Amino acid sequence: MPESPSRDPFPPPSPRAPPAAVPSGRQHSIAIPRVPEVARPHSFPVIAVLAPVIGSVLIWALTRSPFALVFALLGPLVAIASVADARIQSRRMSRRESARFDREVAVARVSIERFHSGERESLLHATPGAVGLTARSIHDPERWRTSAAAGVPVRLGLGRMASTAQCDPPTMALEETADPVRRELDRLLDTASTIDGVPIVTDARLGLGLCGPGALAEAVARGILMQLGGRLSPQSTTFRLGGEAAHRWVENLPHRFVESSPGYGSTSVTWTSDGETGVVAVATRLEDLPVECRVVVEVGAGCTARVIRCPDDTGIAPLPLVIVVEFVSAEQARELGRFLAKSATILGREPSDSDEVGEQDFSSLPLPATPSAIPGSLACVFARSNDDGTGVTVDIVAQGPHAVVGGTTGSGKSELLVSWVLAMARAHPPSAVNFLLVDFKGGASFGPIRALPHVVGIVTDLDERTAHRAMLSLRAELRFRERIIAVAGARSIDDHNVDLPRLVIVVDEFAAMAADYPQLHELFADLAARGRSLGLHLVLCTQRPAGAIRDAVLANATLRLSLRVNNRADSVAVLGTAQAAELSGERPGRAWISIGGDSARLLRVARATDDDVRLVIERYPLAAREIRRPWCDDLAPVVLLSTLDRTGSGIPFARVDLPEEQRQETARYEPSQRGSLLVIGAQGSGKSELFATLAAASGVDRLPATPDEAWDAVEIALGRVRAGVVGPRLLLADDLDALVGRFGEEYQPSFIDRLVELARDGSVVGLQLGLSVRRISPALHTLVSLCDERIILRLGSRQDHLMAGGSATGFTTDAPPGAGEWRGSRIQIALRSPVQPDSAGSASPAVSPFDLAAYDSVIVVTTRVAEFTRRLRAFDVPVAELRNLPAPGVSASRMSASVLEVVDAHRPDVIVGDPDGWQANWAALGALRSGALIVFDRCSVAEFRAISGRRTLPPPIRAGADQCWVLEPDGSVRRMLAPTA
Secondary structure, X not given: OOOOOOOOOOOOOOOOOOOOOOOOOOOEEEOOOOOOOOOOOOOOOHHHHHHHHHHXXXXXXXXXXXXXXXXXXXXXXXXXXXHHHXXXXXXXHHHHHHHHHHHHHHHHHHHHHHHHHHHHHHHHHHOOOOHHHHXXXXXXOOOOOOOHHHOOEEEEEEEEEEOOEEEOOOOOOHHHOOHHHHHHXXXXXXXXXXXXXXXXXXXXXXXXXXXXXXXXXXHHHHHHHHHHHHHOXXXXXXXXXXXXXXXXXOOOOOOEEEEEOOOOOOEEEEEEEOOEEEEEEEEOOHHHOOOOOOEEEEEOOOOEEEEEEOOHHHOOOOOOEEEXXXXXXXXXXXXXXXXXXXXXXXXXXXOOOOOOOOOEEHXXXXXXXXXXXXXXOOOEEEEEEOOOOOEEEEOHHHHOOOEEEEXXXXXXXXXXXXXXXXXXXXHOOOOOEEEEEEEOOOOOOOHHHOOOOOEEEEEEOOOHHHHHHHHHHHHHHHHHHHHHHHHOOOOOOOOOOOOOOEXXXXXXXXXXXXXXXXXXXXXXXXXXXHHHHHOEEEEEEEOOHHHXXXXXXXXXXXXXXXXXXXXXXXXXXXXXXOHHHHOOOOOOOEEEEEEOOOOOEXXXXXXXXXXXXXXXXXXXXXXXXXXXXXXOOOOOOOEEHHHOOOOOOOEEEEEEEEHHHOEEXXXXXXXXXXXXXXXXXXXXXXXXXXXXHHHOOOOEEEOOOOHHHHHHHHXXXXXXXXXXXXXXXXXXXXXXXXXXXXXXXOOHHHHHXXXXXXXXXXXXXXXXXXXXXXXXXXXXXXXXXXXXXXXXXXXXXXXXXXXOOOOHHHOOOOOOXXXXXXXXXXXXXXXXOOOOOOOOOOOOOOEEOOOOOOOOOEEEEEOOHHHHHHHHHOOOXXXXXXXXXXXXXXXXXXXXXXXXXXXXXXXXXXXXXXXXXXXXXXXXXXXXXOOXXXXXXXXXXXXXXXXXXXXXXXXXXXXXXXXXXXXXXXXXXXXXXXXXX
């Protein structure tokens, strides 16, 4: 191999780039050397020097002895000695720490090198190059086991990538260490984080392009194609050769080859395997490579090349990435091809153009040769033996009672199920066997046989509600069959006294169904355990049998079939052997069958045509009796009230679906037994139609839709409840949230409080409430909590449905008007007639005409004094305006007295004033209102309360109506029409 260039061919990888390959389960922690300790600096002990000097001077001053001054010299001498000793010890510790640090750095480097060596060896073994193919035995049984669907790894070359070595963090931040130590630790961490000379791997399905000098690029392409030859099975792979040079690249490989036209300016080899495809192309320029080449390597001089293009998610970064490529000569390629061809011959993996394609003529299959001795046998022939081509009889009753079918995408699972069901239908009438077909792949699998008279239903994942109903009905079917067998005094369906057809439940893609409905694991375990005696048989088909089907089901499924699967584990899960993983992807319809754990037998499944289905349908033009379905049809989108059962108590209002009981019945609401009713639904969901149906029953009243009328109706109902007078049994309030919103802010709490009182105390006189809302506002929570019965119609979102108390399966976005949920079951509200419009009742407002003849004096409080005065005078009513009665300049204390004097003098029938004027003449108002009628016109609730002195609310006045409040002398309040102009 030529020498590498002098420059470093391995630039540092980007921090974001994950390793191209990581040894499975390999991880190592490397201890980073501890940072050398640094001795604390020792300053000169000034105090220690001065203290002895001061002490000696004091002694000398007391004793006058010159010897005392000698002690002054000891302090400096001791201090200097201690400083010198500290510095000597500091230098010794620094030398020891430096030596320790150097040793630990050396040990860490050795540990890193050892780990990198093992990591490199593991990666090189996991993805060998072209020449490395011969390192594995020619008899290696694991060669060509991996399907292309799982990915096709190829080595582009050797390069640098991130290592999986884990380094313990330093004991202190690197910024706090000395520069030499920090540089050493940085170099150590950089060394541990990357590894050189490891395979740079990519998926060949991305398409590989090589550009550069022709001879060098072709040598690299030969190496990559040899890798593909060692990874892709000859039985399932085809190479399409584009260009004359492509023949020399794959010479002697044991695969199929097809001629094709090369891409413009390039020579290419396109491979197809297990439904996957890819291309390896060579061109002198990047622009000449096909667009299918998403990974491009630019081959340069020597052994180096650059990866200049690849998808972001491949882990190859940064670009361009320099790698050392493997050159394979034409002679080496021929030798590698011979090696792989010999291995294919030994292992029996050679492609054979004479093999059967797996599609057999269904019409030529015989009927079962002899009837089975098992009562109620479902023996049929839907496949031929791969050995001699004779028909193979399969009987799920005798060999089951349940079956498991495995197979990956494209292996022919749906065709096998269709042929098997059609073969049973051809051999046995609808009175002997029925089929329930469950397709969780969109519903197209069983399309050809849905018209068979034996088929009682098809369940798909496209209709979640129907799927849920069918699953609930299966439990009821178990109970139904148990009752029939018990009534007949038999022990199982095999008894001659039992007249029940066998029901075969065929599930295509069981794993998807179980993922959507995890609770079905328990149901299918129950069906598998009790199915034999009850005549229920399961055929469960899935792509990944390992782990998808529980042991409780597998234990009772002794009939096993497996088409081609992706891995040995799935084959072992079905057959107990790895044979199904060795089937070719180009021969769909070949399957292994194992009965009761016996050795597997290879079959070729026949493919049924539309003509075969038509012939079976024509075989049974008239069924001997009507086929019983294991569940009822879904609720009709339109249910007429006239079709409901009117016998019995309660108000019939809908049809209720009870799939768990395999029936539908009339839904009834009995107010005296069920309490108040709450209906929640969006606009157009059918609330008003439901209330119109309930209102048509006897003893039911409806609240009007206007606030003033609704207020009066509630007041009347409250009066009956408080007096103990029996009235209607049900009071309906449609769109209550909208009705409450029409009230003013002052009236809303009081109106809701009145309804709460009715809901709480109305049962004393046999009265219940029926409320409908679009949403439950906080103000209505107390009222809603008093409703014991609840109906949930269509709402805007699943969250709204769940918050309203509905079930997760009860929500559908396309529910028709009137569809809802009641007591956990689905209902469809009944219509009075198909086109009859809704007619909500409306009570007449309690408003009196303007009449003051019965009153001696009337006080009018109005915000339109001039207008109201003009209207009264038009009827020749003596009127005095409050603002004209007091003389100008009269003090406030005398104003009320002036009013009284003028009133006594003129005796007007009506005195009109605005709210402010009457409050200013409070004394006059107090004297006049005794025995007088007080009219409030265009006044607010606050003004009414201030002038009347009452805290209770007056009845609401309809917006836009020319009405007044009238306060009678006895304290009662009513509405009255204002005088007309």
